[in-house]
Amino acid sequence: MKRKDAIAHITVAGYHDDSRTAMRIYTENRISYQVYTEAYAKGAQLKSEGMACTCFQCKQRPASA
């Protein structure tokens, strides 16, 4: 997984409040802890702002939260 993709996945995990997945991606991709926490917080912020999630599952089912 490319670093950029790993960060994007952590952002999606943050959106879904999925800290287990985010932590797994973080540990598997040697991302700095600061980048990891910022990406996770960004995902949570997008959700709080009512933004649509960009992950594959949510695109398949746009009606579900």
Ligand SMILES: [Zn+2]
């Ligand atoms: Zn999603």
